[in-house]
Amino acid sequence: MTNTSDPDQHHTGTGQTLPIRFTASGRDYARLWLRNLGLTLITLGLYLPFARAHRLRFFRQHTQVDGEALDFDGDGREMLRPHLLLCAVLLLYILIAHEMPLGAALLLLGALPFWPTLMLRSLRWRLAHTRWRGRRLAFHGDAAGARAVFLPAAAPLAVLLIGQALLAGPQAEFDDGGGWLMPALVSLALLALLALLPWLHARLSRYRHANFGLNADAGAGAGTGPAAQAERTGLDASVEPRHFYRLHGGVLAGLAGALLINLLFATWIDTLLAAAPVLTGLLLDMTLLLALRAWLVAGTQALLWNHTRSAHYRFACHLPLSRLLLLSLKNLLLCVLTLGLYWPHAVVATTRLRLESITLSRLPGTN
Known part of the structure; x- marks a missing residue:
């Protein structure tokens, strides 16, 4: 039975709001982060799946929904084999990329079809080992759907990889009449991928x-409430690729605006950077990138979670761009001043802001 005296629970015309809280501290995460980093470096990256499992457990156990924390009981052993396969492919690519660029490109093309399957396996692993009130989360997507997400990018990506390999290798001896063809194809493939990026983002989302x-609660009997039935989310049909093109267009406009300012006020900018050109320029670039990232993250999170619901639950998100941007700038400044030691605290602060901007509501008529 729901405790209606809980001040964190709110009843509205659309049902009961189940508040989401993030209770971790930067100091606690810093210890885990340092341990994971040290073991990953000592093992030359082999510990990475286990580090990821420890990190997921930490963040799950410090995330409360309606006053009850999530739990995560997975470990890194299930993801060790995919991790080793990825490492083997990457190592082989590095070894042959200089001497055999075409072979390296073909290696990547041969490995890319397996990427959607690895993504699917990772999603299932993360959710299947996460529990809330004894019920496990799940991911119901299949491999065919995962491959279909990235299928539109297959042709331009193949042209880009093979074209770059041909331009970099000994095969790049074109005659004067056709020397423009391969660079033109590579450029067109790159432009096609950039144009497809928002659409791919929409498809993946x-x-x-x-x-x-x-998943359903096995002990719920034959009830009809959300505890007795399996839930599956859906995304409203009103979320269309054009919304993602607008978000990505904002990023492109920001980059274009920065370039225009640099061209128009080059003399003033050179004077500003004269004292410490490398550090000042790096900070300005990172500030711009943080602002554009905040725009994309805040817009995407609000767009998706405001239109995600299931049979008994619905989500809402209110993540102000200004708050995310100010927090990002604060994190950047403190990370620079502490030579990176503030990073775990920055991760915790950002996670808290993003998680607590989401609300979960139980629809009327469910227990």
């Missing part, structure tokens, strides 16, 4: 948000 789930 729909694939993910339409397949999140919460």
Whole structure:
């Protein structure tokens, strides 16, 4: 039975709001982060799947929904084999990229079809080992759907990889009449990928948000409430690729604006950077990138979670761009001043802001 005296619970015309809280501290995460970093470096990256499992457990156990924390019981052993395969492919690519650029490109092309399957396996692992009130989360997507997400990028990506390999290798001896063809094809492939990026973002987001789930409670009997039935989320049809093109267009406009300012006020900028050109220029670039990232993250999170729901639950998100941007700038400044030691605290602060901007509501008529 719900405790209606809980001050964190709110009843509205659309149901009961289940507050989300993040209770971790930067100091606690710093200890875990340093341990994971040290063991990953000592083992030359082999510890990375286990570090990821420890990190997920930390963040899950410090995330409370309606006053009850999530739990994570996975470990890194299940993801060790995919991790080793990725490491082997990357190592082989590094070894042959200089002497055999075409072979390296073909290696990447041969490995790319397996990437959606690895992504799917990672999603299932993360959610299947996460529990809330004894019920496990789930991901219901299949491998065919994962491959379909990235299928539009297959042709331009193949042209880009093979074209770059041909231009970099000994095969790059073109005659005067056709020397422009391969660079033109590579440029067109790159432009095509950039044009497809918002669409791919939309396809991936729909694939993910339409397949999140919460398994049924085996002990709930034959009830009809959310505890007795499996839940599966859906993303409203109103979320269209044009929304993602607008978000990515804002990033492109920001980059173009920065370039225009640099061209128009080059003399003033050179004077500003004269005292410490490298550090000042780096800070300005990072500030711009943080602002553009905040725009994309805040817009995407609000767009997706405000249109995600299941049969018994719905989500809402209010993540002000100004708060995320100010927090990002604060984190950048403190990371610079502490030579990176503030990083775990920055991660915790950002996670808290993003998580607590999401609200979960139980729809009327469910127990």
